Amino acid sequence: MFLWLANVYRLGVKELRSLVFDPVLLLLIVYVFTLAIYAVATGAKLEVQNASVAYVDEDRSALSGRIISAILPPEFDTPVEISADRIDASMDSGAFVFVLRFPPEFEADLLAGRKSEIQLNVDATAMAQAGNGTVFLQSIIQAETAKFLSGNEDAAALPINLVVRAMFNPNLDSSWFNAVMQVINNVTILSVLLTGAALIREREHGTIEHLLVMPVKPSEIMVAKIWANGLAIVVAAVLSLVFVVQLLLGVPIHGSIALFVFGALIYMISVTGLGILIATFTTSMPQFGLLALPVLVIMNLLSGSTTPMESMPEWLQAVMQVSPSTHFVAFAQAILYRGAGLTTVWPSLVAMSVLSAVFFVIALSRFRKTMAGAR
Template sequence: MTQWLANVFRLGLKELSSLRADPVLILLIVYVFSFAVYSVATGAKLEVSNASVAYVDQDRSALTGRILGAILPPEFNPPQEIAANEVERVMDSGQFVFVLSFPPAFEADVLNNRKPQVQINVDATAMAQAGNGSVFLQHIIRTEVAKFVSGDDAATTLPIDLVVTSKFNPNLNSVWFSSVMQIINNITILSVLLTGAALIREREHGTIEHLLVMPVTPSEIMVAKIWANGLAIVVAAILSLWIVVQTILAVPIAGSIPLFIFGAVLYLVSVTGLGILLATFTTSMPQFGLLSLPVLVIMNLLSGSTTPMESMPVWLQNVMQLAPSTHFVAFSQAILYRGAGLEIVWPNMVVMVALSAVFFLVALKRFRVTMATVH
């Protein structure tokens, strides 16, 4: 056992040396855990921001002016007036996300309780912005109409007190969500790519034959690749959480980072094993990339990191329970977003350990077959 551990350690140092000598992979790791996290967090916002609004005002009353004056930045750009016959054209060309249409005698009908209609045309190709923005516009219109009719500019009162408390993200800031999720997804992506690339690199450089004549076993080679590449990913993830997320983006981390890293290490055994498994079916980096792409896309999109698991069909939810990424995302969100402790996340950790063992054994079996074929 001592000799096995010594061989794994030395082979892992060789892997780290090979990684250090590959500037492309080093640049990829730095980019993925720095600029990619920052750019996605600040650029891909889910909330309404600077949405373009146009309006058709056939009433030109004080009420319509009041409503238009309440549509303000930063959610909306100042509304621009267009003619009634231009609505279809500006919507088709994508010039505006929202177009409001006020009918003639709108103010008079409101005062006489005739319930006039205000049309809100929404470009729903941008679904998140369209959905949230239309809700904001409806709220603005209702509020301003209620204030105008009552003659009181104070906040309108309801027969009940509705208290909404936003837990874990009080300002509903999408940067808090997307920055952390980007790191979680990048751990999955790089775990597969780095370990697979390490095996492909051995083949392309001809060093796999050198390993075969050495007194080492396939399990030692495989475990060495896992711990060396996993170490590089863990270090990069820690630095990204500290420098990019907490320092630059000022996103608070609610839970224990050591507990998150411990769970990430358990998870890395399965996804690095998956990377080696995929690499055994290919002979070059282009083939490996083409094989990995659909696997990574499915793992990320259906793991709960992009959309909630509850919104998926039940059968798909059951299938995705076999993917370690599903449990890692749930584990990471519970710790980093909600401050959960070991007493809450331990079931996810148990499942990750079980799936890691399965993936590792399957990858090891396939790796031994591949080594025997090369020999």
């Protein structure tokens, strides 16, 4: 046992040295956990911000003017008046996200007790912005209309005082969500890519033949690649959480980073094993990349990091329980967002541990066959 651990340690150190002297992989790790995190967190906005609005005012009344003047930054740009015949062309060209059209006699109909309609054209290409912006505009129109008809600025107030408490993200800032989830997703991506690339690199450089004639076992080679590459990724992820997410972006981390690291290390066994498993079916980096790409896309998109699991079909939710990324996302979100402790996240830890053992056994079995064939 001592000899096995010593071999695993020495082979792992060799892996770390290979990684240190590979400028492309080093640059990839640095980019993925720094610039990529910052760019996604600050550039990919889910909330409505600076949405372009146009209006067609065929009423020219005090009420229509009041509604238009209530559409303000930062949610919306200053509304632009256009003619009715330009609505379709403006929407087709993407010049405006929202176009309001006030009909003739709009104010007069309301004052006379008759119903009137305002047309709101929405470019729903960006669904999140379109949906949220529509809700904001509806609230503005209803509030301003109620105040105008009653002559009381407080008339829009409801008899019930609804107190909204947004927990864990009080300002509903999407950068808080995007920054942390990007770190979590990048852990999965790099875990698969680095370990798979390590095995492919052995073949391309001819060092795999050196390992075959050495008194080392396939399990020692595989475990060494897992701990060395996993350690590099976990260290990079923690540094990214502290310096990029917390300090640079100002996103608070509510839970224990030590507990997150513990779960990430368990998760590493499954995803790094997956990377080695994929690499055993390929002979070059291009082949490995083409085979790993669809696997990573499915793992990230359906893990709950992009779309809540509850919004997926029940059969798909059941299928994704066999993916370790599903449990890792739930585990990381509970700790980093909501400050959950071990008593809350232990089911995810158990699931990750079981899946890690299964993935490791499958990958090791395939790796042994590959090594035996290479002999």
